[in-house]
Amino acid sequence: MTTTLATAASVLGISRSQAYRLAATDAFPTPLIRAGTRIIVPVAGLLRLLLLETPAPAADDRRLDCGGEASVDATTAPPADYAHHRWRHHAEHQGDDE
Secondary structure (H helix, E strand, O other): OEEEHHHHHHHHOOOHHHHHHHHHOOOOOOOOEEEOOEEEEEHHHHHHHHHOOOOOOOOOOOOOOOOOOOOOOOOOOOOOOOOOOOOOOOOOOOOOOO
């Protein structure tokens, strides 16, 4: 999988013009593929660069969330001041006198 240099710049937090300057001087921090005038960034190299800054998870820790606390989902009750105006069922509608 690959992405554009502009997208890679955004992920890395640098400007697009800075990314092109680094690519032109062969100083971009990940490997690049040049196809004619296009510059393509392999996602694997980008991920490798980003993952160097974070500690590796333990082998038995396969959770996506680190906290382990329950999150808000469909089974969570809405707040007390939540109004169902849009979905409220009205027993009487105007024009329903038939």
